[in-house]
Amino acid sequence: MxxxxxxxxxxxxxxxxxxxRSAPAADDGPVQLTARDRVLVLAPHPDDETIGAGGIIQAAARMKIPLKIVYLTNGDSNEVAFLVYKKRPVLRRDAVLAMGEMRRVEAVKAMTLLGVRRDQLVFLGYPDGGTLMMFNRYWDGPSYKGVLTRVRSVPYPEAKSFRAPYTGQHVLNDLKDILTEFRPTKIFVSHPADTNVDHRALPLYLRVALWDVEERISRPEIYPYLVHHRNFPDPRGYWPQKPLDPPPEMDRGSQRWRRFPLPSTDVERKFSAVMAYRSQVSYNPNYLVSFARGNELFGRYPxxxxxxxxxxxxxxxxxxxxxxxxxxxxxxxxxxxxxxxxxxxxxxxxxxxxxxxxxxxxxxxxxxxxxxxxxxxxxxxxxxxxxxxxxxxxxxxxxxxxxxxxxxxxxxxxxxxxxxxxxxxxxxxxxxxxxxxxxxxxxxxxxxxxxxxxxxxxxx
Structure with missing residues (x-):
């Protein structure tokens, strides 16, 4: 038959x-920035832009090419980090929102260390830990309710769309506005295989936004960076001379990775910027500094x-x-x-x-x-x-x-x-x-x- x-x-x-049976994947060659580039870095939480693309950010700032950094959330629901940092539970709504504001201030300080101005930063203020559920469920009708903040709209006056309801449509609208106004040539964004839900959600919103505006802007290059994955980075700790390599199970078959080499001075500044996130470093000091290495790493998921x-x-x-x-x-x-x-x-x-x-x-x-x-x-x-x-x-x-x-x-x-x-x-x-x-x-x-x-x- x-x-x-x-x-x-x-x-x-x-x-x-x-x-x-798959052989190790081949690299696609190093990432290169040119004088014609316009660089957009999308971060699920404050600190992801530094650990995922702090070297890219320094290079773009040094070259004086257009640069914008966008934060999907203020990272206001990392209760374990807040417990260690404050040495007491952070559960009241006002206390949780205060931690979200603290993380925004930490981001401004970290980016200043990397040569970035405040007006190059955009905070969206959507719910930490809730953006993937919003993508799958919340597009119309009742908005999503933050687990710790217990609010249903963007609570931060500094945010791009203050008081916007927690729905997928409002995230999509914000990203489309940014894409059409800034017109990036290269976008650095969290990896769709990351184990954190907000890291998984952000490239989904980006993909839909790019489809929606594809007739209005030129197609940018997309560079996903990995943060959360089993046994990654390996080894943990500050090893500035070591390379950042992908997890072995993600380095096979048709997967491809591109590297961005960092000079030693940029590695040191990246380390300093990581340490500016005091609220996050305190509860797991060996983890975040593990990303201050001789290169940054970007995957390819076509x-x-x-x-x-x-x-x-x-x-x-x-x-x-x-x-x-x-x-x-x-x-x-x-x-x-x-x-x-x-x-x-x-x-x-x-x-x-x-x-x-x-x-x-x-x-x-x-x-x-x-x-x-x-x-x-x-x-x-x-x-x-x-x-x-x-x-x-x-x-x-x-x-x-x-x-x-x-x-x-x-x-x-x-x-x-x-x-x-x-x-x-x-x-x-x-x-x-x-x-x-x-x-x-x-x-x-x-x-x-x-x-x-x-x-x-x-x-x-």
Whole structure:
């Protein structure tokens, strides 16, 4: 019988179980700034701009090229750091907001040390720890409520959009304003495989904002920087002569990394800027200074174009990306597996290939957020498909369970395959996709968020 053609992904090989067959990834060459560049650094929290791109910032300031640094949140919900710094719990709303203001002041001081003026900094003030949930659920209707701040709108008068409701649409509007006004040529942003939820959210908002304004600005180059990941950086501590290398499990297959060398004087200034974040350094002094090294590191996560291949071509585990820790780093190596995205006819097919799959299904959650140019992103469905232990699925659109036709779940050996019709996704041009799995025998794991591109001739 003739096989039905699939449109399959070529995902990045990451944590292969029992060792990977993939060779170490090749570097794409060093990052270079030119006199024509306009540099935009996007930071989920104050301090991320320094540890992720402090060398880039110094170079741009020294070259006197246009530079802007944007903070998604004020980092006002890091209660562990605040407990160590204040030596008492910080739980009252006014005290939590005061810590958010303290982190803003620390950012201004740190950036002054790197040669950046106050008018080059933009604070958005969205909820620390809540921006990914906003992306997946909060676009209209009631706004998100901060866990510690217990507010539903931007509470900081210094913010770009003071009192803007905590919704994904307002984050998107702010980023679109910044992109069209500043017109960057290079953007440095948190990595979609980072294990912190705000770090995962920011590149998603950026991606949608760039799609929305692509006819108004030239396409910039995107450089994701990694901050939170298991056993990264290695070793911990201030080692200014050592290189900053990617985690081994993220340095395989089609993944690529670019480095930005730092002269010793820039490493020293970066260290000083890190230390300006006293509220954060105090509770984990060896961690943040680990990023003051001889280079900075930027990954590459290009969109995955779904193209026709034979069905047998997607059976190799190296076509998938392994599930990674999303919570705090754990000792040892997780029993992960691979995820393979494909297309069969007018459906997207997601296969979870997980050894010992019987231990997995505390629940696997598949997030699928479609984008198309002729529909506002806030009006598109935001699906979470919860696959349960018995191999059945429950579908949610934002907060609410929904009844949809055509979503199926099949299980064969260690493969769990979920089929989703493109019609229920509103036949998108792109899909922002992630899989999060919970095991009964270990911590939750999650893939990086990936962009799945459906070629126009296939979508219609």
């Amino acid at each position: 003739k096989r039905r053609p699939l449109i399959a992904v070529c995902l990045v090989a990451a944590l292969a179980l029992g060792g990977s 969109p995955i174009v779904l193209r026709p291949v034979e069905e047998s071509a997607v059976t190799d585990g190296d076509n998938g990306t392994a599930l990674e820790h999303e919570s705090a780093p754990a000792q040892g190596r997780p029993e992960a597996g691979t995820v393979i995205y494909a297309r069969r006819g007018d459906s997207v097919v997601i296969t979870l290939r997980i050894p010992g799959i019987g231990g997995l299904l505390n629940g696997a959650n598949i997030f699928l957020n479609g984008y198309r140019r002729d529909v506002p992103f806030g009006d598109m469905p935001k699906y979470r498909i919860h696959v349960r232990r018995g191999g059945t699925a429950k579908v949610y659109n934002r907060h609410n369970p929904v009844m949809v036709e055509g979503v199926t779940v099949t299980r064969q050996g260690n493969d769990l395959t979920v089929t989703v019709p493109l019609d229920i996704l509103e036949r998108p041009e792109y899909i922002l996709a992630c899989v999060r799995g919970g095991r009964t025998d270990g911590p939750d794991t999650a893939t990086a968020w990936r962009v799945l591109e459906i070629p126009d001739h296939e979508r219609r």
